[in-house]
Amino acid sequence: MIEVVGLTKRFGSTLAVDDLSFSVEPGRITGFLGPNGAGKSTTMRAILGLVRPTAGGTSVLGVQYRELQEPVRRVGVLLETFDAHPGRSGRNHLRVLAVAGGIPKSRVDEVLSLVDLGAAGRRRVKGYSLGMRQRLGLAAALLGDPEVLVLDEPANGLDPQGIRWLRDFLRSLAAEGRTILISSHVLSEVAQTVDDVVIIHRGRLITHAAMSEVEARAAASTMVRSPTADRLRAVLAEQGIDVTSVADGRLAVVAPPERVGELAAANGIVLHELSVERASLEEVFLELTGDPGERGA
Amino acid sequence: MTRLFAAELVKLRTLRSTWGFLLVALLFGGLVAAGNIGGSSDSDRLDPELQFRIVLDAAFPGSILALLLGIILVTNEFRHGTIARTLLASPRRPRFVAVKLFTGGVTGALLMAAMIVVIAVTAVIWLGILDVPLEAGEAADATWRALLVATLAGVLGAGVGGAVHSQVGALVGALLWMFVLEPICWVILGLLDLDGVSDYLPAAALGGTVDTSDEGLSWARAVAVALAWTGVAAVLAVLRTSRRDIT
Numbered sequence: 001m002i003e004v005v006g007l008t009k010r011f012g013s014t015l016a017v018d019d020l021s022f023s024v025e026p027g028r029i030t031g032f033l034g035p036n037g038a039g040k041s042t043t044m045r046a047i048l049g050l051v052r053p054t055a056g057g058t059s060v061l062g063v064q065y066r067e068l069q070e071p072v073r074r075v076g077v078l079l080e081t082f083d084a085h086p087g088r089s090g091r092n093h094l095r096v097l098a099v100a101g102g103i104p105k106s107r108v109d110e111v112l113s114l115v116d117l118g119a120a121g122r123r124r125v126k127g128y129s130l131g132m133r134q135r136l137g138l139a140a141a142l143l144g145d146p147e148v149l150v151l152d153e154p155a156n157g158l159d160p161q162g163i164r165w166l167r168d169f170l171r172s173l174a175a176e177g178r179t180i181l182i183s184s185h186v187l188s189e190v191a192q193t194v195d196d197v198v199i200i201h202r203g204r205l206i207t208h209a210a211m212s213e214v215e216a217r218a219a220a221s222t223m224v225r226s227p228t229a230d231r232l233r234a235v236l237a238e239q240g241i242d243v244t245s246v247a248d249g250r251l252a253v254v255a256p257p258e259r260v261g262e263l264a265a266a267n268g269i270v271l272h273e274l275s276v277e278r279a280s281l282e283e284v285f286l287e288l289t290g291d292p293g294e295r296g297a
Numbered sequence: 298m299t300r301l302f303a304a305e306l307v308k309l310r311t312l313r314s315t316w317g318f319l320l321v322a323l324l325f326g327g328l329v330a331a332g333n334i335g336g337s338s339d340s341d342r343l344d345p346e347l348q349f350r351i352v353l354d355a356a357f358p359g360s361i362l363a364l365l366l367g368i369i370l371v372t373n374e375f376r377h378g379t380i381a382r383t384l385l386a387s388p389r390r391p392r393f394v395a396v397k398l399f400t401g402g403v404t405g406a407l408l409m410a411a412m413i414v415v416i417a418v419t420a421v422i423w424l425g426i427l428d429v430p431l432e433a434g435e436a437a438d439a440t441w442r443a444l445l446v447a448t449l450a451g452v453l454g455a456g457v458g459g460a461v462h463s464q465v466g467a468l469v470g471a472l473l474w475m476f477v478l479e480p481i482c483w484v485i486l487g488l489l490d491l492d493g494v495s496d497y498l499p500a501a502a503l504g505g506t507v508d509t510s511d512e513g514l515s516w517a518r519a520v521a522v523a524l525a526w527t528g529v530a531a532v533l534a535v536l537r538t539s540r541r542d543i544t
Contacts, residue, residue: 011542042544049388050381050543066388075385083382085312085373092311100304100386140382 001026001179002047002148006056009042009203016042018203019056024181024196026147029174031194031211032183035289039203040183041080044152047181048077060148072101076141080152080183082133083140086126090117090136093125094143101144111139130157138166149173151182155189167193187285191215201289214284222253222260225273235267236260252277298396301387305400309370318366322408325358326415334423342424345432349509351420352439355412356507359443360450363405364471367454370404371397371534372464381543390539397455398531405451406444413440442507445520450503452527459534462541475500499526 002024009017017039024030034040045051047058049065060068060075068074084093094108112121115135120128128136134157141149149170155163170193174180184190187197197214199206207214226232229249236243242254250273253260257274264271309315333351334342341347374380387393417436424431454471461467483495495501496513503526505519514522 011544045381045543048385050384052540052542068388071388072386077382077385079381081378081381083378085308085377085379087313088308088311092307096304096307096311097382097386099307100300100383102300 001061002150002181003059004043004047004056005058007043007046007053007058008055009039009046009051010054016203017046017053017200020200020203020205021056022198022205022208024179024198026179027174027177028195029170029180029182029193031187031190031197032181032200033187033190033197033285034185034200034206036185038185038200038289040185040200041152042203043200044150044181044183045079047150048075070101070144072097072103072146073144074146075148075150076144076146077149078134078137078141078151078154080156082137084125084133084136087124089122089124090128090132090139091121093136094121094139097140097143103144107143107145111142114142115139131159131162134158135162146178148179149181151180153184154182155184163189186282187214188282199285199288206288221277222255222257223250223273223275223277224253224260224264224271225250226264226269226271228269231267232264232269232271235263235269239263298392301392301396302399302403304386305370305396309400309404312373314369315366318362318408319411322359322362322412323415325362326355326412327419329355329358329412330416330419330423334420339427342427342429345435348420348424348432349435349439351416352413352436352443353507353509355416356409356439356443356446357504359409359412360405360446360503361475363401363408363447363450364454364457364475365468366404366408367401367451367456368458368461368467368471369454369464370400371455371458372462372467375462376464384543391535394459394531394534394538397459398452398527398534401451401453401455401458402448403451405447405449405454408451409443409447413443446503446506446523449506449520449523449527453499453503453523453530456527456530456534460530460537462537497522499523502526 004023005021007017007020020043032040032044042051046053047060047065058064065071065075084090091108091112094111095105098105098108109118112118115138117132117135117139120132125133125136138154141151154166158166170180170182182190182194191211194211196208196210198208224232229251233243233251236253244252246252257276261271261274330351333347333354337347374383384390384393387396421431457471458467461470479498479500482498486492486495496505502514502519502522505514506516506523508519513519
């Protein structure tokens with residue numbers, strides 16, 4: 001279990017994390033989401049004892065990270081920044097970690113095979129592609145067969161097969177009762193993986209909910225197109241239904257398609273299109289984390 | 298602590314730069330031996346003092362290499378971003394610094410030992426050919442002095458690295474201090490009639506641990522002052538490293 005209680009972190013005049021509290025339960029995968037610069041990495045590093053909180057605190061398995069016995073065996077970590085010496089081979093990088101954590105050398109080859117780096121393990125890390133570096137980071141996280149995983153942007157650089165493998169693998173680990181926290185700035189990227197989401201923006205908690213609840217927020221609207229759009233709009237308005245004009249002469253109607261079709265038929269209005277459109281998860285995410293124009297600037 | 302030290306040794310063993318340092322140390326060892334024996338007259342070669350001096354002459358380059366390697370074994374972590382992974386395995390930072398200081402001392406001693414082996418092999422063969430009797434006692438006395446100064450330099454280097462973190466800053470700063478700033482201090486202190494104070498500066502104190510002349514600090518005092526400087530560097534390393542956010 002991971003707990004963050006009233007965490008605040010200030011770097012000079014910049015407030016990176018602001019009174020943030022949430023918990024990550026065992027047996028579940030929790031997505032830690034927010035736009036770039038929201039404070040995700042700072043929070044994760046505070047959980048791992050790499051960043052000293054200005055106020056508040058964090059705990060992993062009931063204690064502060066630095067108090068953990070055998071931390072390599074208990075908490076697997078993937079950081080967003082690459083943390084292997086470029087002049088060392090991937091295998092030797094893992095050997096260093098294995099020796100420090102009291103992990104048998106045989107486990108090094110196991111995890112290299114697991115992340116499909118067996119053949120590249122003896123090559124120096126500076127020759128690795130982004131995807132290979134990410135796989136090496138995952139191998140390092142899995143080295144101690146830990147009960148807690150903290151993964152910062154784990155899908156970065158992975159190809160679609162790699163992302164699918166990661167998703168299935170994390171699900172199997174969660175099914176074994178492990179605690180998993182993964183960060184991302186793309187909600188749709190983790191939607192199929194996570195059970196819960198913690199969404200932050202500008203260092204503050206926006207929402208902490210089950211993924212199913214977030215998906216439910218992607219409310220449906222009915223899209224309709226008619227050669228007599230103005231008449232249809234008037235009929236719908238008479239019924240107190242909200243209508244918005246969108247591109248290509250289409251109307252977005254806040255009502256079920258059955259109701260829109262019945263009203264059109266009753267008034268003899270020809271329809272060329274009647275469909276249901278759901279807001280994407282990204283739209284929900286953008287809505288939760290503020291105005292999209294600001295991020296696009 | 299044992300595991301972390303073992304991990305440090307694996308780190309050193311698996312980097313080419315470490316072997317580069319060893320190669321340079323071996324070359325220096327060979328050069329010191331060849332320069333001393335080849336540059337001495339026949340009568341000087343018969344003097345047991347030569348065998349003592351050969352090893353002590355290796356102490357200076359050996360301790361400089363030990364200092365630089367000590368700096369690098371800490372600052373490499375910050376330069377290449379491996380510090381985060383290291384601290385995840387060793388989250389108590391004073392312990393991390395202690396392991397680095399210990400590793401710095403051990404690697405310094407090992408570098409010097411490698412140099413002494415080259416010197417010994419060269420001297421045994423060369424002086425053997427010239428039928429010069431070997432005085433093990435003289436060489437042994439010089440050997441432990443050289444090992445001590447290299448150990449202290451390695452610890453000091455790790456401490457400086459832990460206090461500065463920037464590799465370029467620590468390496469340039471250490472060399473600048475050893476070869477420019479401290480000699481300038483000696484001159485200034487001499488002009489102020491405070492020559493005795495010069496002996497307490499870091500490079501002078503390290504030199505005092507291998508100095509057999511009657512000038513300057515006594516051997517015991519030189520060792521104590523050198524230990525004090527390594528202690529200062531160690532404390533600064535703990536304070537700096539403990540307070541730093543690894544972002």
